[in-house]
Amino acid sequence: MQQLSPRYNDFDISEQSDKLIRLLIERQPQLDIKEFERSREELFDLLIEGHPPLAMVVILDSSGFDKTAFAADTYNSNHVKFYFDCLVWVRVCLLYDFGKILDDIIKSVMPPSRVSVIIGEDYQLKKSILRDYLTNKKYFIVLDDVFDDSEIWDDLEEVLPDNQNGSRVLITVSDPDLLTSFELQNGQKIRSDSVLFGGPLIKIKHEGWQFFILNYGNTPLKSYIGEKAYPTIWSKIFSLLELPFHLKVCCIYLLVIRPSIEISTRQLYLLWVAEGFIPYNSEETADHYLKELIDRGFIQVSKKRAGGTVKTCYVSSYTFVSLAFVAAKTEFFRTTDAEEKSPANRVIIFEGLIEFFSLEHSDMYLQSLLNHSLESDQLDLKDCENFCKKFKHLRVLNLGSAVLDQYPPGNAIKLHRSFTRGYLDDAFELWFHHSTCTSKK
Structure with a gap:
């Protein structure tokens, strides 16, 4: 290093x-400031004074144009705050997960007293609850940095009702391939080699929704x-x-x-x-x-x-x-889904903690294990004991959202649950993030 x-x-x-x-x-930025201001006004007219049906606007990158900053400027406008009943800003992860997007929208629009109950419900039930809650509300939702999952359009359609009251969705897109299932107004299919003309705010076809692309570029x-x-x-x-x-x-x-x-x-x-x-x-x-x-x-x-x-x-x-x-x-980290198993002494788990615990491991000198799976996996005590005995050089363990029915007994490990300081003082030390690692004992 x-x-x-x-x-x-x-x-x-x-x-x-x-x-x-x-x-x-x-x-180098080639953006015409006067054109940018005119387009900004055109977007505000669409958001606030446009037709009643639900409209969706996709913002693409272009030279000199910061899509996230543009969306934030619109989102924070006093006119927007005054006009809409509900405002939501969701930062979309590179690893697309509509379940998390759904949870973030719920947390933004619903009262805290209801959120704590709803978040633990079944995925389909949460979608139904959110749709019912947004019915008759004028909402404005921004999804920032949507990357590469075309399922997002179907997912949004399931949870966002069209109340015919001027609700709007603004999406910043990092991968234009997401638009290749759409058509222009003249019926021409959008392809990866398409060049979009017709003004910064281009109306396109998509299954009955009002759909627009905000585009400043003149390249494929x-x-x-x-x-x-x-x-x-x-x-x-x-x-x-x-x-x-x-x-x-x-x-x-x-x-x-x-x-x-x-x-x-x-x-x-x-x-x-x-x-x-x-x-x-x-x-x-x-x-x-x-x-x-x-x-x-x-x-x-x-x-x-x-x-x-x-x-x-x-x-x-x-x-x-x-x-x-x-x-x-540098072999500084290794993820469990990596095709080549490097000898890194730090392992990150994004999915499948239980599978990792039950495998026969060869990482005898593993020093750090960090679980960042979004699932609240229930860990078996026997697997936990075997795991702790096998990795005798482990110094840092963050189990994330994993649930332990009880901690492994005996002197196999020493748990440090003092979170006012992060000191490490013994040969075999494990660190647990107490706010997410749950114990029933």
Whole structure:
């Protein structure tokens, strides 16, 4: 890790640098500000003064156009806040999960007293409850950074009622292939090589919905992902490799956060400390590292406390991809679904914790196991005991949402459940995030 630099040969960075520089120069912003303002007014007219049926607007990237900033500017407008009964902003994960999108919408629109009951209900029942709740309400929903799952249109249709009252949905799209099942007004099918003309706000056909594309580009749709993602990802990689060592390891460790999912800064500090990245286990030092990574664009602030300190944060999809590239090259992490089983001593589980516990493992020197599955898996005591006996070098264990009926008995492990400090003091140490790891005992 200490030897990695932007010119490290194993990364072939030098072969990419010239192409990156050329792309950045050639793709200088060409956006006409006057045209942008006119289009902004046109969008506001559609949102507020448009026809009563439910309308959906998809925003594409283009040169000089920040789709998320544009959507946020619209969302935070006083006119929008005054006009709609319900406002929802959902940051969509790179790994598409409509169940989480559904939960986020429910949390945003429903009273807290109902949310705690509804979230635990069956998936189909939750969809029905949300649809009933939104009926007769004028809602405005923003889904930011939808990447590559065409099922989203059918999923939304099942839960969003058309009340004929001017409700609207605004979606920022990172992969234009999502639009290839649609047609233009003239009946021409949208393809990956299509160039969209006819104005910034283009009306398209989609199964009876009012559907629009906000587009400033004049290039084929397939060019969007390359022109946007390639420079962004490689710029992040360059920036990462230029970090001092103490920030480099803390930065790559951000892979423990699912892309675009919030994590509390308190939990992140504890993980950094447990891994030994923070000198003297100083929370003040961890806070300083966090601010450095925020300033350098690796971490996005989600929520702040009343005093102004960062309460929760997240990693964008593009940053996550960049970090994953470097982590794979350095064998810093391994995920359980990786095709090639590297000898990394840290393992992240995004799905299938129970399967991992029941397998015959060869990772005898595993030091960190981090469960980030969204499922509340029920862990068998026997599997847990065998697991703890097998991985005798384990230092950090975050079971996430997993449920233990009871902790393994005896002296096999020592549980540290003091969360005011993240100190590690014994040879065999496990760290549990108590807010999500549940015990019935």
